[in-house]
Amino acid sequence: MATDIKKCVDKMDKKSFQDDLIGWFVSEQRELPWRKDQDPYKVWVSEIMLQQTRVDTVIPYFNSFLEKFPTIEALASADEEKVLKAWEGLGYYSRVRNLQSAVKEVRENYGGQVPDSPEKIASLKGVGPYTAGAILSIAYGKPEPAVDGNVMRVLSRILLIWDDIAKPASRKIFESTVREIISHENPSYFNQALMELGALICTPTSPSCLLCPVRDHCAAFDEGVQNELPVKTKKKKQKNIELAAGIFTDDQGRILIRKRPETGLLANLWEFPTVELGLGFQRQREQLAVHFEEIYGFSPKISESLGEIGHVFSHLIWNIHVFSGSFDGDIIESTQLKLVTEEEIQEYAFPVPYQKMLKQYLEFKKAD
DNA sequence: AATTCGTGGCG
DNA sequence: TCGCCAAGAAT
Numbered sequence A: 001m002a003t004d005i006k007k008c009v010d011k012m013d014k015k016s017f018q019d020d021l022i023g024w025f026v027s028e029q030r031e032l033p034w035r036k037d038q039d040p041y042k043v044w045v046s047e048i049m050l051q052q053t054r055v056d057t058v059i060p061y062f063n064s065f066l067e068k069f070p071t072i073e074a075l076a077s078a079d080e081e082k083v084l085k086a087w088e089g090l091g092y093y094s095r096v097r098n099l100q101s102a103v104k105e106v107r108e109n110y111g112g113q114v115p116d117s118p119e120k121i122a123s124l125k126g127v128g129p130y131t132a133g134a135i136l137s138i139a140y141g142k143p144e145p146a147v148d149g150n151v152m153r154v155l156s157r158i159l160l161i162w163d164d165i166a167k168p169a170s171r172k173i174f175e176s177t178v179r180e181i182i183s184h185e186n187p188s189y190f191n192q193a194l195m196e197l198g199a200l201i202c203t204p205t206s207p208s209c210l211l212c213p214v215r216d217h218c219a220a221f222d223e224g225v226q227n228e229l230p231v232k233t234k235k236k237k238q239k240n241i242e243l244a245a246g247i248f249t250d251d252q253g254r255i256l257i258r259k260r261p262e263t264g265l266l267a268n269l270w271e272f273p274t275v276e277l278g279l280g281f282q283r284q285r286e287q288l289a290v291h292f293e294e295i296y297g298f299s300p301k302i303s304e305s306l307g308e309i310g311h312v313f314s315h316l317i318w319n320i321h322v323f324s325g326s327f328d329g330d331i332i333e334s335t336q337l338k339l340v341t342e343e344e345i346q347e348y349a350f351p352v353p354y355q356k357m358l359k360q361y362l363e364f365k366k367a368d
Numbered sequence B: 001a002a003t004t005c006g007t008g009g010c011g
Numbered sequence C: 001t002c003g004c005c006a007a008g009a010a011t
Helices: A003-011 A014-028 A040-050 A055-068 A072-076 A080-087 A094-109 A118-122 A129-140 A149-158 A170-181 A187-200 A219-223 A285-296 A352-367
Strands: A239-249 A255-259 A274-276 A301-312 A316-326 A337-340
Touching: A003 A170, A014 A170, A014 A187, A040 A055, A040 A094, A040 A129, A055 A080, A072 A094, A080 A094, A118 A129, A129 A170, A129 A187, A149 A170, A149 A187, A149 A219, A239 A285, A239 A352, A274 A285, A285 A301, A301 A352, A316 A352
Parallel strands: A239 A316
Antiparallel strands: A239 A255, A239 A274, A255 A337, A301 A316
């Protein structure tokens, strides 16, 4: 640890800090569905869902997910299609595929009990340093650091840590710092309180320092630099991609859908047949049909243009040119290519941009 | 170490 | 409108 950080840590009255922090958490913590008990499975599910995702977004997903898959056994034996459907709209879909894979591993190797050793738990798919520490401390009361973005922001201010929190290497600095100041009486509340403080008081912009329970321990507040911390370099902007996608129906009105590849963006989710348009995407309808044929082996009759749908990802921006149309008989259905009715389509998990596309199509059809 | 993985909300 | 952000992990 850097000497200036150590100096700040040494100067801190740990016991007083822990008491103020935990005391605040006891009285001010939010009632959240995953805080009703310390069931390791529920803690685990909540932590996976909460990765890069807001509490308000997670709550309804957590409740319905636990209803559908109440136990490790239930999730381990569930159909992957249903698991993905339960995650639909939450994003970062590899999280739930890793979760189900890890839950199976727990069933097979640990008798269905979530292990409580750092080594074993960190070896589970989708469980990294943060999630391992969160489960160990919250479910098992172990004094392990659980360093997320909140913790880095809060501690950077309290202890005047100027390392760039966007750098992967910085996390370790915060972990070793937490090891020095964590409460061994109540590591669960200590970790949760740091995160809760970051969520409610010590926010990224305009922190509510006047309401802060640990203001007297905060070096940044003392020096009036709370708005300069944390140091975080900004990421580069997204790349634009032009796509054409079609809702193509057969003579019975069934819609053609395709399962995306099992790796990469939106892996294993379903979509409507899509082609990427090159630089000169101002091509004519006939060429577009040829383009679809090259990739899917059929040539649709494109009848209508339904406009465009924009969708922003973390690292890229899609602009989907939406079409509707039909095709003649000879589609060969497979595990990757299916013809489904408007009823059946509800059973398949679609990324948000394609949900928008379907909605757009149904409204167009109704108005027509 | 730097990228790739979603989505929705907010100033 | 746009950049930033939210309880990160895998590659």
